[in-house]
Amino acid sequence: MALEHAILVSLREQSATGYDLARRFDASIGYFWRASHQQIYRTLTRMAADGWVEGATEHRDGATDRTTYAITTAGRAELERFSATPSPREPLRSDFAVKLRGLLDTEAAIADAQARRADHQARLDTYEASAKRYYPDPSALSEDDRGPYLALRGGILLEQAGIAWCDEILGQLDRSER
Amino acid sequence: MALEHAILVSLREQSATGYDLARRFDASIGYFWRASHQQIYRTLTRMAADGWVEGATEHRDGATDRTTYAITTAGRAELERFSATPSPREPLRSDFAVKLRGLLDTEAAIADAQARRADHQARLDTYEASAKRYYPDPSALSEDDRGPYLALRGGILLEQAGIAWCDEILGQLDRSER
């Protein structure tokens, strides 16, 4: 399970509250692993019990208590163990491909493909802006940047493939629709 | 949830036992939606209760009873409803990308990328063989073949993107390793 590991990766970069993590999971690390705040709080509690993270609670008058989590030595060890373990391939589950496979409603499929294309394009734009901003010269990356850069490249390649797929679908279905 | 719909798509093509479906989920429809036999039997029971499929049980002396499921009118209606509903984008969850993002062990990452590349290549070979066999002339597809062909094309494009990603990773990490 990688939610724990995604959290560890993020906390290694910078300690954070559950709330901070939830926001990071809306971008950066969240490009590769989705998680809701409910899940994050639940998982942080378990990780603290396991000793992978340590929470420091700050009482603030008026405002809600705030717990900032930091990665522990055991957490770092776990990340190293994870890092050395081959990752299983993610099981593929695509509503859209299932729908295409059983194609019944061409017009709906066209609308769907158009919406997906726009979504892919929007993400691609985000990723490319990130790449340009943080890694302007990929041939001269610092050691710390290589991993994040390559992860981002994966996102870019996947979005591009998604766009190419939508274009093929639209090409085929639009033509046969007329 | 698309497991029900993947089952309906498959049963619409041909009625089947749970066992048959489980095997189909190792190939064809399973290229786009993974499911274990346990999940399939459980889901078929619920779908029968919902009236989307109908099971006919055959008692065979000596051998285990066998229930063959067929899609019902209600099941077809549900498939049409599904077909007309925009599909949400699948939430992205990649162990491998998380690992890359927090890159700690370059050698392990290289090994991982090599294994993934081989896996992508193997699937790509399978998909391309399927495409060649069943849809030798994509410019002249029958109406029934358009959906399955386009779904397969999605698989092909995704695997190609996966291979390209692995190659970039290996290019970067191999170079910096030496």
Added chain:
DNA sequence: AAAACCATGTAACTAGTTACATGATTAA
């Protein structure tokens, strides 16, 4: 004779989603 395949499940567990809930602080 052993292995693979046919055929169907139960049980316990882990992961993820959806809905609901609370209450302060800061920016428009």
Added chain:
DNA sequence: TTAATCATGTAACTAGTTACATGGTTTT
């Protein structure tokens, strides 16, 4: 003064995984 943001959760539910279980039939 209204909306957005900060901050944290509980509860109920749905989906998926892992381990275990049974027993006949066909192929090597």
